[in-house]
Amino acid sequence: MGDKEAKMKIKIFTTGGTIDKVYFDQKSEYQVGDPQADGVLQRANVMLEYEVESVLKKDSLDFTEEDRELVCQKVASTPTKRVIITHGTDTMVVTAKRLQDIPDKTIVMTGSMYPAQFRDSDAVFNLGCAVTAAQILDPGVYIVMNGRVFRPDHARKNVEQNRFEESD
Numbered sequence: 001m002g003d004k005e006a007k008m009k010i011k012i013f014t015t016g017g018t019i020d021k022v023y024f025d026q027k028s029e030y031q032v033g034d035p036q037a038d039g040v041l042q043r044a045n046v047m048l049e050y051e052v053e054s055v056l057k058k059d060s061l062d063f064t065e066e067d068r069e070l071v072c073q074k075v076a077s078t079p080t081k082r083v084i085i086t087h088g089t090d091t092m093v094v095t096a097k098r099l100q101d102i103p104d105k106t107i108v109m110t111g112s113m114y115p116a117q118f119r120d121s122d123a124v125f126n127l128g129c130a131v132t133a134a135q136i137l138d139p140g141v142y143i144v145m146n147g148r149v150f151r152p153d154h155a156r157k158n159v160e161q162n163r164f165e166e167s168d
Contacts, residue, residue, distance in 0.1 A: 009049045009050065009051065009080050009082070010048065010049070010050040010051075010080065010082045010083070010084060010131065010134050010135070011050070011051055011053065011078050011080035011082070011083050011084070012037050012050055012051065012052045012053070012083075012084045012085075012086065013053055013054075013055045013071065013074055013075065013083065013084070013085045013086070014037055014052060014053070014054045014055065014056075014057075014085075014086045015055050015056040015057075015058065015060070015063075015067075015071060015085060015086060015087045015088070015095075016056050016057045016058040016059060016060070016087075016088060017058075017059065017060050017086065017087050017088025017089065017092075017111045017112075018059075018088060018089065018111060018112050018113060018114065018115055019037075019086050019088075019110075019111050019112040019115065019116050019121075019123045019126075019127075037052050037084075037086050037127060046131060048131070048135075050131075051080075053074070055070060055071055055074050056070070056071070058088070059088055059090075060087055060088025060089065060090045060091040060092065060095070060111075061088065061090050061091060063088075063091055063094075063095070068094070068095050068098045071085065071095060071098075071099070072098060072099055072101075072102065075099060075102055075105065075107060076102050080105075081104065081105050081106065081139075082105070082106045082108075082134045082135065083105055083106065083107045083108070083134070084107075084108045084109075084110065084127075084130045084131065084134050085099075085107065085108070085109045085110075086109075086110060086111055086127070087109050087110070087111050088111055089111045089112070089113060089145070089157050089164070090157065092109050092111055092143060092145075092157070093143065093152055093155055093156060093157070095109065096109050096141050096142075096143055096152035096155075097141075097152045097153065099141045099152075100140075100141050100152065102141075103139070104139050105139055106133075106134055106137050106138065106139050106140065106142075107140070107141045107142070108130045108133045108134045108137070108142050108143075108144050109130075109141070109142070109143050109144070110126045110127055110129070110130035110143070110144045110145060111123075111126065111145065112126055113162050113163075122146070125147070126144065126145055126146070129144045129147060129149075130144045133149055137149070143155045143164065145163070145164040146163045146164050148164065150164060150166065154166055154167055154168070155167060
């Protein structure tokens, strides 16, 4: 891949989380299913070059330091300069902070409060915002949720309000 091509393409790493969850009636619980990012972008008729790669299929509450290291290695080793990571919202900030040492890449993390397969999910909007953010933001690590762009050191999930917000 040429340098210009690496800069223009977006690499999307999926790690699981609510965005990829599916409901199993027989178990009355949610489980992480197949990555939903590609289907969401295809249905939205996104016309830019991107590639989706599944790294993990976990709820972010189950992430280990080894899982975060794997995500870091994948991001650091891709020649693509613009990266989106779909991630569970509960520990998204922790992983985002871990990625801050990777230079010269625009890394955008996003997820959803409701599974992408739900009609009223926020997944489509959040992923769309992340695609735009990955194209226009300077190198660094960002969290894109609820129509806002956050820096990892100043973001938190407000569980009661079911949204991300600024933190001190």
